[in-house]
Amino acid sequence: MxxxxxxxxxxxxxxxxxxxVVLLMPIDGGTQAWIDSPTAGATLMAGSIVVTAHATDPDEIDALTLTVDGERVDDDKAPDRTGLLAFGVFDWMATPGTHTLRVAQVGGSETVSDELVVTVLDPSVPAAPPVVEPTPSATVSATPSASTSPSASPTTSPTPTGSASEIPKPTKPVQPTKPAPSTTAAPPxxxxxxxxxxxxxxxxxxxxxxxxxxxxxxxxxxxxxxxxxxxxxxxxxxxxxxxxxxxxxxxxxxxxxxxxxxxxxxxxxxxxxxxxxxxxxxxxxxxxxxxxxxxx
The missing domain is CATH 2.60.40.10 (Immunoglobulins)
Structure with a gap:
């Protein structure tokens, strides 16, 4: 009871x-089981986590069972019932890593929920500081140019004259500066x-x-x-x-x-x-x- x-x-x-608890009512009257919290893809801190779930079945549901990565971790042997709907609460001592959660009925149609994957972080491990990539500066190169201006005199022996502009020396490319080391401290x-x-x-x-x-x-x-x-x-x-x-x-x-x-x-x-x-x-x-x- x-x-x-x-x-x-x-x-x-x-x-x-x-x-x-976010109550997700089933669409039809069939047998179903689903996890309310945490939600799929959630990122949690290691430690005691409360998991809530619902199941619906026209027959009596004796209990609800929580499994993590295929291992049974807790049972709610007396879920609250409202009509065909049963509500269960579980305690899970979460460890760091990626884990797969499922809830199953005990009694009734023995329905099992879909898999729900969450990520658990270790609060004692500080987050890595962001990596700053250096941005190289553009290099400047010089392109030599030359011009010739021929001219002719009205005499029978024209003597061409010409001049060439001085070719500039190419400049050295600008070296990229090294990024300053990160001073971001780990959060307490x-x-x-x-x-x-x-x-x-x-x-x-x-x-x-x-x-x-x-x-x-x-x-x-x-x-x-x-x-x-x-x-x-x-x-x-x-x-x-x-x-x-x-x-x-x-x-x-x-x-x-x-x-x-x-x-x-x-x-x-x-x-x-x-x-x-x-x-x-x-x-x-x-x-x-x-x-x-x-x-x-």
């Missing part, structure tokens, strides 16, 4: 748009993400507890103060991870009841933040998942 998630702030108002490395604080908030912060009954009104809110991050997620051990929305340096996510019976018990909750400078995590505390729902 799906794990519902209600994000606060901008995420609660804008839904999928708040997490950077991106600052690493920093989680200043992470905690449970709200009316049940002192005893965070959720239940298996989906309509149970109990929720748990997680807030964190994070710097130098472009994305953050709340991870519940043995259950999965959930995206957080941001408002300035404050990131938040609200977890709601509605878990499988097999997930009843105590789970460690942590916050993971990532950005161009790397990835970091911080433990929030423990969350209890209990059966049914208490009566108010």
């Amino acid at each position: 799906a794990w519902p998630l209600a994000a606060s702030g901008a995420a609660a108002t804008l839904g999928a748009a708040a997490t950077g 490395p991106a600052p690493a993400p920093v989680i200043d604080s992470a905690a449970f908030t709200g009316p049940w912060a002192s005893d965070p507890k959720l239940y298996t009954f989906a309509s149970c009104p109990y929720t748990v809110r997680v807030e964190a103060r994070i710097r130098n991050a472009t994305q953050a997620r709340v991870a519940v051990s043995g259950v999965g991870s959930f995206p957080m929305s941001s408002s300035g340096s404050t990131w938040a996510a609200t977890l709601v009841s509605g878990f499988d019976a097999g997930q009843v018990g105590t789970h460690t909750v942590s916050v993971t933040a990532s950005g161009p400078g790397g990835t970091t995590s911080k433990t929030v505390g423990t969350l209890t998942i209990a059966p049914s729902c208490p009566k108010d």
Whole structure:
């Protein structure tokens, strides 16, 4: 069954748009699978990358699987479903190089998406400075010229007279100047993400507890103060991870009841933040998942 998630702030108002997902609806009602982000040909920085995808199938889709270069890297065992449409979120620890991503259905028609190729850069390797090609100057050459002006006198023995202009000496070609060495400095490395604080908030912060009954009104809110991050997620051990929305340096996510019976018990909750400078995590505390729902 799906794990519902209600994000606060901008995420609660804008839904999928708040997490950077571009929903590409299928043209027909057949079975399809496709990757929303990153996009084909994207250039990314090495580190933790969030990959999102959709699939559609008239039959039940049990899970979605992400493969990179043919190797299975992550599963979303409880994708969110809206009608025939399933939405999955994956974590990929990207390494430098060119990689091929695909998403496959588990269950239903077992449909596999088209290949999507991205490039991952190493942030610790500075970009090479541009090479300046010298432009040779034009050479100047002289072309000798001569002129003769004959003249005749009215006598019976004409004596021709003539003069020749002086032939100039050719000049030496101008040597091209050498380009000045480049003084472009390598850009400084991106600052690493920093989680200043992470905690449970709200009316049940002192005893965070959720239940298996989906309509149970109990929720748990997680807030964190994070710097130098472009994305953050709340991870519940043995259950999965959930995206957080941001408002300035404050990131938040609200977890709601509605878990499988097999997930009843105590789970460690942590916050993971990532950005161009790397990835970091911080433990929030423990969350209890209990059966049914208490009566108010």
